[in-house]
Amino acid sequence: MSTKQLRMLARYKAWANQLIFDAVSGLPAIETSRPRQTVFGNMLRTLSHSYAIDRIFQAHLQGGEHGFTSRNTPEPLPLDQLWPLQQAVDQWYVAWSDAQDAQSIDESVPFSFIGGGQGVMTRAEMLLHVVNHTTYHRGFVADMFYQVQAKPPTTDLPVFLRDVAQNQG
Numbered sequence: 001m002s003t004k005q006l007r008m009l010a011r012y013k014a015w016a017n018q019l020i021f022d023a024v025s026g027l028p029a030i031e032t033s034r035p036r037q038t039v040f041g042n043m044l045r046t047l048s049h050s051y052a053i054d055r056i057f058q059a060h061l062q063g064g065e066h067g068f069t070s071r072n073t074p075e076p077l078p079l080d081q082l083w084p085l086q087q088a089v090d091q092w093y094v095a096w097s098d099a100q101d102a103q104s105i106d107e108s109v110p111f112s113f114i115g116g117g118q119g120v121m122t123r124a125e126m127l128l129h130v131v132n133h134t135t136y137h138r139g140f141v142a143d144m145f146y147q148v149q150a151k152p153p154t155t156d157l158p159v160f161l162r163d164v165a166q167n168q169g
């Protein structure tokens with residue numbers, strides 16, 4: 001992966017999260033926490049999980065401790081608390097990607113999995129993981145929109161490339 005692709009992916013993630021959080025905030029509050037037939041039980045719990053994983057891999061990239069004992073926040077965070085936290089970590093990934101060079105993105109970083117065991121990924125692989133992971137779980141949130149009888153936003157990479165990335169030069 002090139003540094004240009006790394007930077008684009010960090011920006012794509014922030015853009016897509018903005019769209020999904022804007023859409024979720026437009027729903028009646030009860031719908032965001034209503035129990036649903038999905039792995040994390042509702043929209044807020046799913047978004048909280050994505051945030052937790054972002055923070056865990058942020059800590060791996062920084063070489064520090066993340067403080068999480070599971071792959072989710074202890075309780076789902078209210079949307080008005082979660083969104084600023086998600087924005088901050090998304091902007092951290094954008095700034096981090098801007099600071100990388102070809103050598104740094106290929107550096108291997110060892111880490112411990114929350115569920116036990118050791119892993120090693122390059123910095124580029126870690127960013128690709130958080131982008132893919134968040135995309136995957138935004139898909140769960142999008143599915144829950146249909147259960148509310150609402151249309152989710154389109155957060156596909158080609159739409160970002162068409163509407164945003166090409167306008168950034």
